[in-house]
Amino acid sequence: MQREKPLLKIDGLTVTFDTSEGVVHAVDDVSFEIDRGEIVGLVGESGCGKSVTALSILRLLPVPPARISGRSIRFKDRDLLQLSEDEMRTLRGRSISMVFQDPMTSLNPVFKIGFQIREMIQTHFPDMDKTAVEERAIELLRRVRIPSPESRMAAYPHQLSGGLRQRVMIAMALACDPELMIADEPTTALDVTIQAQILELVQELQNDLGMSVLLITHDLGIVAQTTQRIVVMYAGKVVERAETAAIFKSPCHPYTQGLLRSLPGRYVEIEGKRTLPSIPGMVPSLIELPRGCSFRDRCDQAFERCEQAMPPLMPCGEADHFVRCWRYAEKEH
Amino acid sequence: MESSPLMTAEGIYKDYPVSRGLLGTKAAVVHALNGIDLEIKRGETLGLVGESGCGKSTLGRILARLENGFKGSVTFEGADVTTLRGETLRAFRRKVQVVFQDPFSSLNPRMKVGSIIREPLDVHGIGTPAERQERLGELMNLVGLQADHAKRYPHEFSGGQRQRVGLARALALNPALIICDEPVSALDVSIQAQVLNLFLELQEKLGLTYLFISHDLHVVQFISDRVAVMYLGKIVELASKRDLYHSPLSPYTKALLAASPVPDPEKKRPVVRLEGDMPDPINLPSGCLFHPRCPFKKEICQTSSPALTELEPGHYVRCFLHSDAVETEM
Ligand SMILES: Nc1ncnc2c1ncn2[C@@H]1O[C@H](COP(=O)(O)OP(=O)(O)OP(=O)(O)O)[C@@H](O)[C@H]1O
Ligand SMILES: Nc1ncnc2c1ncn2[C@@H]1O[C@H](COP(=O)(O)OP(=O)(O)OP(=O)(O)O)[C@@H](O)[C@H]1O
Ligand SMILES: [Mg+2]
Ligand SMILES: [Mg+2]
Numbered sequence: 001m002q003r004e005k006p007l008l009k010i011d012g013l014t015v016t017f018d019t020s021e022g023v024v025h026a027v028d029d030v031s032f033e034i035d036r037g038e039i040v041g042l043v044g045e046s047g048c049g050k051s052v053t054a055l056s057i058l059r060l061l062p063v064p065p066a067r068i069s070g071r072s073i074r075f076k077d078r079d080l081l082q083l084s085e086d087e088m089r090t091l092r093g094r095s096i097s098m099v100f101q102d103p104m105t106s107l108n109p110v111f112k113i114g115f116q117i118r119e120m121i122q123t124h125f126p127d128m129d130k131t132a133v134e135e136r137a138i139e140l141l142r143r144v145r146i147p148s149p150e151s152r153m154a155a156y157p158h159q160l161s162g163g164l165r166q167r168v169m170i171a172m173a174l175a176c177d178p179e180l181m182i183a184d185e186p187t188t189a190l191d192v193t194i195q196a197q198i199l200e201l202v203q204e205l206q207n208d209l210g211m212s213v214l215l216i217t218h219d220l221g222i223v224a225q226t227t228q229r230i231v232v233m234y235a236g237k238v239v240e241r242a243e244t245a246a247i248f249k250s251p252c253h254p255y256t257q258g259l260l261r262s263l264p265g266r267y268v269e270i271e272g273k274r275t276l277p278s279i280p281g282m283v284p285s286l287i288e289l290p291r292g293c294s295f296r297d298r299c300d301q302a303f304e305r306c307e308q309a310m311p312p313l314m315p316c317g318e319a320d321h322f323v324r325c326w327r328y329a330e331k332e333h
Numbered sequence: 334m335e336s337s338p339l340m341t342a343e344g345i346y347k348d349y350p351v352s353r354g355l356l357g358t359k360a361a362v363v364h365a366l367n368g369i370d371l372e373i374k375r376g377e378t379l380g381l382v383g384e385s386g387c388g389k390s391t392l393g394r395i396l397a398r399l400e401n402g403f404k405g406s407v408t409f410e411g412a413d414v415t416t417l418r419g420e421t422l423r424a425f426r427r428k429v430q431v432v433f434q435d436p437f438s439s440l441n442p443r444m445k446v447g448s449i450i451r452e453p454l455d456v457h458g459i460g461t462p463a464e465r466q467e468r469l470g471e472l473m474n475l476v477g478l479q480a481d482h483a484k485r486y487p488h489e490f491s492g493g494q495r496q497r498v499g500l501a502r503a504l505a506l507n508p509a510l511i512i513c514d515e516p517v518s519a520l521d522v523s524i525q526a527q528v529l530n531l532f533l534e535l536q537e538k539l540g541l542t543y544l545f546i547s548h549d550l551h552v553v554q555f556i557s558d559r560v561a562v563m564y565l566g567k568i569v570e571l572a573s574k575r576d577l578y579h580s581p582l583s584p585y586t587k588a589l590l591a592a593s594p595v596p597d598p599e600k601k602r603p604v605v606r607l608e609g610d611m612p613d614p615i616n617l618p619s620g621c622l623f624h625p626r627c628p629f630k631k632e633i634c635q636t637s638s639p640a641l642t643e644l645e646p647g648h649y650v651r652c653f654l655h656s657d658a659v660e661t662e663m
Contacts, residue, residue, distance in 0.1 A: 019489065021481050045521050046493025101492045101519070102437040147613030151361040155351050159363075162434045162515065163385025163548075185492065188518040189434070191384045191548035192592040218493075218521035262526040275533075276555060278526030285479050 006033035006074075007212050008057070008180060013070040015052050015061065022287040026052045028236040034180065037210040039202070041223040041244065043259070044233035045283055050216045051101055053233075054182045057214075058098055059088050075180070094124045097178040099186040101216075103165045106172060107157040113168050114153025117141070117175065124176045140171040145197055162189035170198060177209055184216045199226050220259065224248055232256050235283055235294040238313065242321035252316040252323040254299045255279065293326070301327060337411070338372040339510060339542050340396060345369040345405035347391055347566075351615070363614045365391045366403070367566035367622070368662075370641065373510065378536065378543040380557030380574070382550060382589065384612060388566040389546045390434055393512045396544065397431045398422075409510075427457055430503040432496075434514040434546075439499060440487040446498050447473075447483030453505045472501040477527060492519040500528065504535070510542045517552060529556055550590060554578055559647075562586050565612045565622040568641055572648040582650040584627050621653065629654055637661040 015027040027049040034040045042050050055061045056068050059080065073080040075096065080088070092098075100106050108116060117137040121128065128136070141149035144167040157165055166189045173181055181202075187195045199222065205211045215227060223230060223244065230247045232240040232255065240253040251257045258279035281298035284290055290297070296306040305326045315321065316328040347366040365388045373379050381389055394400040396407055398414050407414045409425060417425050433439035440449055448455075450472055454465045473483065476497040487495055496519045503511055513532075517525045529552065535541055547553050553560055560577045562570040562585065570583040581587050618625050624634040633653050640662040641651045653659050 017489070019485065021484060024489075043521070046497075046519070046524050047491040051491060103435070104438055148361070148615040151351055151615050154361075159349065159351060161386040161390060167385075185519065189385065189515065189548070191382070192550065192589060194385055195548075196592050218519075218525070220522060259522055262522040275530055276526035278530060279523040282477050282479070285481055287481060 004036065007036045007038075007076065008034040008214075009072070009074040010053075010057070011071040011073070013053065013056055013068070013073065015049070015056055015069075016067045018065045018067070019287075024286045025236055025289060026286060027056065030233070030236075030238050032231045032238060032241060034212050034214055036179075036212055037206055038229065039206060039213040039215055039227045041227035041230045042214060042216045042233065043218060043220070043223055043230060044239075045235075045255075046218070047283060047286075048233045049236045050233060051184055054098065054184050054214065054216060057182060058092055058096060059083075059085075060092075060098075093120060093173075093178070094176050095178055096180045096182065097173040097176065099166075099169050099173045099181070099183040101184040101188075103157070103162075103169060106169050107165065109157050112154055112156055113160070117153075117168070117172055120172050120175045136175070140175055141168070143174070143201060144168075144171045145194055146171075163191065163194065166190060167194070167198070174205065177205075178211065180212045180214065182214045182216075185218070186215070187217070187219070187222065195222070202226070232259075235289065236286060237294070237310075237324060238322075239295070239324045240322065241313070242318070246318055246321050250317055252321065252328065253295075253325050254301050255295050258298075293324075303327075305329075337375070339375045339410065340373040340544075341408045342369055342371045342392070342396060343406050345392065345395060345403055345407070347388070347395065347400070347403040361615050364617050365566055365614055366395070367617070369405070369563075369566070369568060371561060371568060371571075373542060373544055374559075376536070376540055376542055377558045378532075378545055378556050380553035380560040381544060381546045381563060382548060382553050382560065383563030384589075385548065386614065387563045387612065388614070389563060390514050392563075393431065393514050393544065393546055397429055397512050398425065399431070423457070427453075427506050428509040430506065430508040430511045432499050432503045432511060432513045432516040434518075437487075437492070437495065440495060442487055445484055445486055446478075446490070449487070449498060450483075450501045450505060453502060457506065459506070468505065472505055475504065475531065476501045477524060493521065493524060496520060497524075497528070507539060508541070510544070512544045512546070514546045515548070516545075518547070518549070525552070532556060562589070565614060565617065567622060567651065568649075569623065569651045570649065571641070572650075576645070576648045582644065582648070582655055583623075583652050584629050584654070585623050621651075623652075633661075 011031050013027055013030045017024040017026055030053055044050055057073055061068065070081060114137060117140060118133050121133050121136055138149045141152060146152055146164060146167055166186065170186055187198060190198060202213060217223060227244050230242060230244050231238055232253065234255050240256050247256065251260055261277045279298055284294050292307040293310055296302040311324050311326045313322045313324050314328055316323045345366050346368060349363040349365055351361045351363055369392055383389055395403050414425060447469055451465055451469045454460065454468060478497055500516060517528050520528060545556050554574060557574050560574055561568050564585050570586045581590060620636045621634040621639055624630045631653060639651045639653045640660045641649050642659045643649050644656055
């Protein structure tokens, strides 16, 4: 069966930052795809390059200090890396929207949130009349479960709790029925009941409108229940990529395995002392990456070859399951 | 023997006006806290959970004396915190630290991260410059930041890295109480695990007390000794961790526990779910604040407000369903 062309195809994305301390290799040769109507989870250790990847898709990184290269970022039939700034601007918010990890990237502290949502709608639907815009804005707030939306329209961002602010951003990202929503930790400030409702809303839009989502989160519970496929990053690189069920059933990369062991629900209590299993050690500095596999210092399964060279992504287990780990190399030949 | 509590809050109420419209339309009022009584015992970790917007951060800020204009009283080591001045206030600021919820706006964007973490030591004039620098190294290492990070600005950090900066800063002065507002929400599980283990270790070593605000029930279960559940600015249940997770009494706590996502793609999201209107601090319901969404509500719940009552030793609940011993609150 011929697979439909992916909605988004990132090919070899590489991002560096120039700093006084040296060049930070934040994202290195990252490739993955998102199909139409699919939710893809992007997970990985804090600082591994998830947000930078997301911001590069929308070309929102300040250049310099950032430098973006890569073969292409294809969205439908266009290469986002080649578009003019004007073309990007019409795309942002309309075809591809984003929920930022930092709320203040999308919310301006000096304007009331009602004004900001109306602006967002008006920019992309200039023909809509005032009352329709107002109604849509209130409806959006209601959809993300904000109580008394009419009153809340008059609030400034700092007058909202962390979770309310996050829901306002989600409402803004949904304002123009985007084809792709990039959501960077969209529910970190939400409690479980609202989180469940928001994720249901996202799935509803996925089903009804065929919206695709790139969901960045460190919450494996959310990933398990919401996504179809998962991309795992470590120190700027994709280290594993597979269908969600496969990752949870048979994680291949030692880092992914470690992640699944560190879930807070799985702590052990030995003689009254609680500890959570964690992956010992720290991510290497992204300025001077060691030779070989960047996870090897923390890996309990490392061997000689891991010191010599960075492994490429190679197939493991089932179809469409890829891992960047030398332990799977023998099985190839 | 009960040791005296480190911090006590009694009858805390806090309202915020929200400006409404242009031409003097009636102002709405957010009733953020609606009568909070709480004790934090020396050396314990008290978890505080509850729905988004229920007032957790507001309470945290009031306890840390970062917010004025509230009703009720807060005492720390026996002294009313609103009366602290000069040296006693400085001592309070040293002993009570806050890790703020939003790692993005809580760090000064114009300061390098090393100076941000060292600032409390500089302000309180602790140690020689060389000692402070050494302590900075220790603190950064403790929270898993690298030495080359010290010279960077906050915007050059990822969300989780910024959260660790806030944590290192809070630890700098060896405080007695740390009010942690969602301190690990931006961290992936493996670093979260490291940081949570660190919290426990420090507590053991330094006898720290924590108020741990989080909406992640797994995290709270791991870290806490006792857990308080908040709903619309009130404590609705308070119990030892064991009792709260194994035999919750409030229908709200039960619903919260049932909605927690399970990291297993085979299990679909649980169906137990809270119906009805979202809790709205602008339009507080009558009677028990939870009754509009409560699947078990009785008539009395719609008209009277239940008092927080100790039904079993150390297990408090604000709900009419369990016992006639639960009284109506004035
Ligand atoms: N402007 C910048 N200058 C220098 N380094 C940067 C800059 N922005 C990001 N970085 C570095 O790039 C790396 C990737 O950052 P990114 O924000 O993508 O991480 P992340 O995976 O989103 O982490 P988190 O889960 O903590 O949000 C980090 O190590 C960060 O310190
Ligand atoms: N400065 C302010 N002005 C107006 N309203 C405010 C202000 N600060 C908080 N509020 C409101 O008070 C209520 C409680 O907010 P708070 O931040 O304490 O909630 P929270 O429990 O911490 O929620 P979250 O889990 O989303 O962070 C919210 O409705 C919020 O919008
Ligand atoms: Mg990020
Ligand atoms: Mg809060």
